[in-house]
Amino acid sequence: MTDREVADYLLANPNFFVEHAELLVSLKLGNPHGKAAVSLQERQMEMLREKNKHLELRLSELLRYGHENDSIAAKMVHWTSLVLAERDPHALPLMIAERLREEFDVPQSALRLWDVAESYTQANFAKHTGEEVRLFASSLETPYCGANTGFEAAQWLDGTQGEPQSVAIIALRKRVSDEERDPGGEAFGLLVMGSPDPRRFHDGMGTDFLRQIGTLASGALARLLPH
Known part of the structure:
Protein backbone atom coordinates (compact mmCIF):
# COMPACT_ATOMS: atom_id res chain seq x y z
CA MET A 1 0.00 0.00 0.00
CA THR A 2 1.11 3.53 -0.69
CA ASP A 3 1.27 6.26 1.97
CA ARG A 4 -1.86 7.81 0.48
CA GLU A 5 -3.77 4.52 0.60
CA VAL A 6 -2.83 4.02 4.27
CA ALA A 7 -3.94 7.56 5.10
CA ASP A 8 -7.21 7.12 3.19
CA TYR A 9 -7.89 3.83 5.00
CA LEU A 10 -7.37 5.41 8.43
CA LEU A 11 -9.59 8.34 7.52
CA ALA A 12 -12.29 5.99 6.29
CA ASN A 13 -12.04 3.88 9.45
CA PRO A 14 -11.93 6.26 12.44
CA ASN A 15 -12.47 3.38 14.88
CA PHE A 16 -9.28 1.60 13.84
CA PHE A 17 -7.24 2.80 16.82
CA VAL A 18 -10.19 2.23 19.13
CA GLU A 19 -10.24 -1.41 18.11
CA HIS A 20 -6.43 -1.64 18.17
CA ALA A 21 -5.57 0.62 21.10
CA GLU A 22 -2.36 -1.33 21.80
CA LEU A 23 -0.87 0.17 18.64
CA LEU A 24 -1.03 3.68 20.13
CA VAL A 25 1.54 2.62 22.73
CA SER A 26 3.79 0.64 20.44
CA LEU A 27 3.88 3.13 17.54
CA LYS A 28 6.99 5.31 17.63
CA LEU A 29 7.41 8.48 15.61
CA GLY A 30 10.44 10.59 14.87
CA ASN A 31 10.79 13.63 17.11
CA PRO A 32 11.19 16.80 14.98
CA HIS A 33 13.16 18.41 17.85
CA GLY A 34 15.61 15.57 18.41
CA LYS A 35 16.70 12.08 17.40
CA ALA A 36 14.71 10.20 20.06
CA ALA A 37 11.49 8.48 19.02
CA VAL A 38 8.21 9.42 20.69
CA SER A 39 4.84 7.73 20.96
CA LEU A 40 1.89 8.71 18.84
CA GLN A 41 0.23 10.41 21.82
CA GLU A 42 3.38 12.41 22.57
CA ARG A 43 3.62 13.48 18.93
CA GLN A 44 -0.03 14.55 18.96
CA MET A 45 0.56 16.56 22.13
CA GLU A 46 3.56 18.25 20.53
CA MET A 47 1.49 19.13 17.48
CA LEU A 48 -1.28 20.54 19.69
CA ARG A 49 1.22 22.64 21.63
CA GLU A 50 2.62 24.03 18.37
CA LYS A 51 -0.89 24.76 17.10
CA ASN A 52 -1.81 26.50 20.38
CA LYS A 53 1.35 28.59 20.21
CA HIS A 54 0.45 29.67 16.69
CA LEU A 55 -3.11 30.53 17.77
CA GLU A 56 -1.84 32.53 20.74
CA LEU A 57 0.45 34.54 18.47
CA ARG A 58 -2.41 35.13 16.06
CA LEU A 59 -4.72 36.22 18.89
CA SER A 60 -2.07 38.58 20.22
CA GLU A 61 -1.71 40.07 16.74
CA LEU A 62 -5.48 40.52 16.38
CA LEU A 63 -5.68 42.19 19.80
CA ARG A 64 -2.89 44.57 18.83
CA TYR A 65 -4.70 45.46 15.59
CA GLY A 66 -7.89 45.94 17.59
CA HIS A 67 -6.23 48.35 20.01
CA GLU A 68 -4.67 50.25 17.11
CA ASN A 69 -8.03 50.52 15.33
CA ASP A 70 -9.70 51.70 18.54
CA SER A 71 -7.08 54.41 18.88
CA ILE A 72 -7.51 55.52 15.27
CA ALA A 73 -11.30 55.50 15.63
CA ALA A 74 -11.06 57.74 18.69
CA LYS A 75 -8.83 60.14 16.77
CA MET A 76 -11.29 60.08 13.86
CA VAL A 77 -14.13 61.10 16.18
CA HIS A 78 -12.12 63.97 17.65
CA TRP A 79 -10.94 65.17 14.24
CA THR A 80 -14.51 65.01 12.90
CA SER A 81 -15.84 67.00 15.85
CA LEU A 82 -13.28 69.73 15.19
CA VAL A 83 -14.15 69.85 11.49
CA LEU A 84 -17.87 70.12 12.27
CA ALA A 85 -17.23 72.90 14.80
CA GLU A 86 -15.35 75.12 12.31
CA ARG A 87 -17.70 77.94 11.31
CA ASP A 88 -15.41 79.90 8.98
Whole structure:
Protein backbone atom coordinates (compact mmCIF):
# COMPACT_ATOMS: atom_id res chain seq x y z
CA MET A 1 0.00 0.00 0.00
CA THR A 2 1.11 3.53 -0.69
CA ASP A 3 1.27 6.26 1.97
CA ARG A 4 -1.86 7.81 0.48
CA GLU A 5 -3.77 4.52 0.60
CA VAL A 6 -2.83 4.02 4.27
CA ALA A 7 -3.94 7.56 5.10
CA ASP A 8 -7.21 7.12 3.19
CA TYR A 9 -7.89 3.83 5.00
CA LEU A 10 -7.37 5.41 8.43
CA LEU A 11 -9.59 8.34 7.52
CA ALA A 12 -12.29 5.99 6.29
CA ASN A 13 -12.04 3.88 9.45
CA PRO A 14 -11.93 6.26 12.44
CA ASN A 15 -12.47 3.38 14.88
CA PHE A 16 -9.28 1.60 13.84
CA PHE A 17 -7.24 2.80 16.82
CA VAL A 18 -10.19 2.23 19.13
CA GLU A 19 -10.24 -1.41 18.11
CA HIS A 20 -6.43 -1.64 18.17
CA ALA A 21 -5.57 0.62 21.10
CA GLU A 22 -2.36 -1.33 21.80
CA LEU A 23 -0.87 0.17 18.64
CA LEU A 24 -1.03 3.68 20.13
CA VAL A 25 1.54 2.62 22.73
CA SER A 26 3.79 0.64 20.44
CA LEU A 27 3.88 3.13 17.54
CA LYS A 28 6.99 5.31 17.63
CA LEU A 29 7.41 8.48 15.61
CA GLY A 30 10.44 10.59 14.87
CA ASN A 31 10.79 13.63 17.11
CA PRO A 32 11.19 16.80 14.98
CA HIS A 33 13.16 18.41 17.85
CA GLY A 34 15.61 15.57 18.41
CA LYS A 35 16.70 12.08 17.40
CA ALA A 36 14.71 10.20 20.06
CA ALA A 37 11.49 8.48 19.02
CA VAL A 38 8.21 9.42 20.69
CA SER A 39 4.84 7.73 20.96
CA LEU A 40 1.89 8.71 18.84
CA GLN A 41 0.23 10.41 21.82
CA GLU A 42 3.38 12.41 22.57
CA ARG A 43 3.62 13.48 18.93
CA GLN A 44 -0.03 14.55 18.96
CA MET A 45 0.56 16.56 22.13
CA GLU A 46 3.56 18.25 20.53
CA MET A 47 1.49 19.13 17.48
CA LEU A 48 -1.28 20.54 19.69
CA ARG A 49 1.22 22.64 21.63
CA GLU A 50 2.62 24.03 18.37
CA LYS A 51 -0.89 24.76 17.10
CA ASN A 52 -1.81 26.50 20.38
CA LYS A 53 1.35 28.59 20.21
CA HIS A 54 0.45 29.67 16.69
CA LEU A 55 -3.11 30.53 17.77
CA GLU A 56 -1.84 32.53 20.74
CA LEU A 57 0.45 34.54 18.47
CA ARG A 58 -2.41 35.13 16.06
CA LEU A 59 -4.72 36.22 18.89
CA SER A 60 -2.07 38.58 20.22
CA GLU A 61 -1.71 40.07 16.74
CA LEU A 62 -5.48 40.52 16.38
CA LEU A 63 -5.68 42.19 19.80
CA ARG A 64 -2.89 44.57 18.83
CA TYR A 65 -4.70 45.46 15.59
CA GLY A 66 -7.89 45.94 17.59
CA HIS A 67 -6.23 48.35 20.01
CA GLU A 68 -4.67 50.25 17.11
CA ASN A 69 -8.03 50.52 15.33
CA ASP A 70 -9.70 51.70 18.54
CA SER A 71 -7.08 54.41 18.88
CA ILE A 72 -7.51 55.52 15.27
CA ALA A 73 -11.30 55.50 15.63
CA ALA A 74 -11.06 57.74 18.69
CA LYS A 75 -8.83 60.14 16.77
CA MET A 76 -11.29 60.08 13.86
CA VAL A 77 -14.13 61.10 16.18
CA HIS A 78 -12.12 63.97 17.65
CA TRP A 79 -10.94 65.17 14.24
CA THR A 80 -14.51 65.01 12.90
CA SER A 81 -15.84 67.00 15.85
CA LEU A 82 -13.28 69.73 15.19
CA VAL A 83 -14.15 69.85 11.49
CA LEU A 84 -17.87 70.12 12.27
CA ALA A 85 -17.23 72.90 14.80
CA GLU A 86 -15.35 75.12 12.31
CA ARG A 87 -17.70 77.94 11.31
CA ASP A 88 -15.41 79.90 8.98
CA PRO A 89 -15.46 78.38 5.46
CA HIS A 90 -12.27 80.24 4.53
CA ALA A 91 -10.39 78.65 7.45
CA LEU A 92 -11.81 75.17 6.94
CA PRO A 93 -9.35 73.72 4.33
CA LEU A 94 -6.24 74.74 6.29
CA MET A 95 -7.83 73.59 9.52
CA ILE A 96 -8.59 70.12 8.04
CA ALA A 97 -4.97 69.67 6.94
CA GLU A 98 -3.49 70.99 10.19
CA ARG A 99 -5.71 68.86 12.41
CA LEU A 100 -4.82 65.76 10.40
CA ARG A 101 -1.17 66.38 11.21
CA GLU A 102 -1.91 66.91 14.89
CA GLU A 103 -4.43 64.11 15.45
CA PHE A 104 -2.74 61.39 13.40
CA ASP A 105 0.91 62.40 13.79
CA VAL A 106 1.25 62.94 10.05
CA PRO A 107 4.41 64.93 9.25
CA GLN A 108 2.98 66.73 6.20
CA SER A 109 -0.48 67.42 4.82
CA ALA A 110 -2.12 69.79 2.37
CA LEU A 111 -5.14 70.08 0.13
CA ARG A 112 -6.21 71.96 -2.97
CA LEU A 113 -9.68 72.62 -4.36
CA TRP A 114 -10.82 73.72 -7.78
CA ASP A 115 -14.04 75.05 -9.32
CA VAL A 116 -14.88 76.68 -5.98
CA ALA A 117 -17.41 79.49 -5.48
CA GLU A 118 -16.35 82.96 -6.61
CA SER A 119 -15.69 84.22 -3.06
CA TYR A 120 -12.96 81.59 -2.54
CA THR A 121 -11.08 81.70 -5.86
CA GLN A 122 -8.25 83.88 -4.48
CA ALA A 123 -7.58 81.69 -1.43
CA ASN A 124 -4.36 79.70 -1.14
CA PHE A 125 -6.25 76.42 -1.14
CA ALA A 126 -7.74 77.32 -4.54
CA LYS A 127 -4.42 77.99 -6.30
CA HIS A 128 -4.18 76.82 -9.88
CA THR A 129 -3.84 73.08 -10.37
CA GLY A 130 -2.78 71.50 -13.62
CA GLU A 131 -5.06 69.38 -15.79
CA GLU A 132 -2.99 66.29 -14.94
CA VAL A 133 -3.82 66.71 -11.24
CA ARG A 134 -7.52 66.92 -12.00
CA LEU A 135 -7.42 63.87 -14.23
CA PHE A 136 -5.49 61.98 -11.57
CA ALA A 137 -8.05 62.96 -8.92
CA SER A 138 -10.90 61.78 -11.13
CA SER A 139 -9.20 58.41 -11.59
CA LEU A 140 -8.73 57.80 -7.84
CA GLU A 141 -11.57 55.48 -6.87
CA THR A 142 -9.61 54.49 -3.75
CA PRO A 143 -6.89 56.44 -1.89
CA TYR A 144 -3.36 56.04 -3.20
CA CYS A 145 -0.76 54.92 -0.67
CA GLY A 146 2.84 54.38 -1.65
CA ALA A 147 6.05 55.93 -2.83
CA ASN A 148 6.19 59.53 -3.97
CA THR A 149 7.01 59.08 -7.63
CA GLY A 150 7.00 62.79 -8.40
CA PHE A 151 3.31 63.60 -7.90
CA GLU A 152 2.48 67.25 -8.47
CA ALA A 153 0.28 67.11 -5.37
CA ALA A 154 3.31 66.15 -3.27
CA GLN A 155 4.81 69.55 -4.13
CA TRP A 156 2.08 71.19 -2.06
CA LEU A 157 3.55 69.69 1.10
CA ASP A 158 5.82 71.59 3.44
CA GLY A 159 9.29 70.13 2.95
CA THR A 160 10.88 71.60 6.07
CA GLN A 161 10.91 68.11 7.64
CA GLY A 162 12.41 66.59 4.51
CA GLU A 163 11.14 65.67 1.09
CA PRO A 164 8.12 63.37 1.21
CA GLN A 165 9.21 59.84 0.33
CA SER A 166 5.80 58.23 0.82
CA VAL A 167 2.36 59.76 0.36
CA ALA A 168 -1.34 59.10 0.82
CA ILE A 169 -3.52 60.90 -1.73
CA ILE A 170 -7.30 61.09 -1.37
CA ALA A 171 -9.74 62.49 -3.92
CA LEU A 172 -12.35 64.92 -2.61
CA ARG A 173 -15.64 64.28 -4.39
CA LYS A 174 -19.15 65.61 -4.62
CA ARG A 175 -21.57 63.13 -3.10
CA VAL A 176 -24.11 61.65 -5.48
CA SER A 177 -25.22 58.62 -3.45
CA ASP A 178 -25.75 57.49 0.11
CA GLU A 179 -24.04 54.17 -0.58
CA GLU A 180 -21.15 53.70 1.87
CA ARG A 181 -18.73 52.37 -0.78
CA ASP A 182 -19.78 54.74 -3.52
CA PRO A 183 -16.64 56.71 -4.47
CA GLY A 184 -18.84 59.72 -5.14
CA GLY A 185 -19.22 62.02 -8.09
CA GLU A 186 -16.94 64.53 -9.75
CA ALA A 187 -13.65 65.27 -7.99
CA PHE A 188 -13.23 68.86 -6.82
CA GLY A 189 -9.98 68.54 -4.89
CA LEU A 190 -7.16 66.44 -3.51
CA LEU A 191 -6.04 65.84 0.05
CA VAL A 192 -2.44 64.69 0.33
CA MET A 193 -0.44 63.50 3.33
CA GLY A 194 3.27 62.79 3.20
CA SER A 195 6.22 61.61 5.22
CA PRO A 196 10.02 61.55 4.82
CA ASP A 197 9.74 57.93 5.97
CA PRO A 198 9.31 55.74 2.86
CA ARG A 199 7.50 53.11 4.96
CA ARG A 200 4.89 55.42 6.53
CA PHE A 201 2.47 55.06 3.61
CA HIS A 202 2.80 51.85 1.63
CA ASP A 203 0.72 49.99 -0.93
CA GLY A 204 -0.09 47.19 1.50
CA MET A 205 -1.78 49.33 4.15
CA GLY A 206 -5.52 49.41 4.65
CA THR A 207 -7.42 52.39 3.26
CA ASP A 208 -10.74 52.21 5.18
CA PHE A 209 -9.88 55.09 7.51
CA LEU A 210 -8.47 57.12 4.62
CA ARG A 211 -11.75 56.59 2.75
CA GLN A 212 -13.64 57.89 5.78
CA ILE A 213 -11.37 60.91 6.03
CA GLY A 214 -12.00 61.64 2.35
CA THR A 215 -15.75 61.29 2.74
CA LEU A 216 -15.90 63.54 5.80
CA ALA A 217 -13.57 66.16 4.32
CA SER A 218 -15.55 66.16 1.07
CA GLY A 219 -18.81 66.69 2.92
CA ALA A 220 -17.39 69.54 5.00
CA LEU A 221 -15.74 71.28 2.04
CA ALA A 222 -18.79 71.03 -0.21
CA ARG A 223 -19.97 74.37 1.25
CA LEU A 224 -17.12 76.06 -0.69
CA LEU A 225 -18.53 74.95 -4.04
CA PRO A 226 -21.01 76.98 -6.13
CA HIS A 227 -24.62 76.27 -5.21
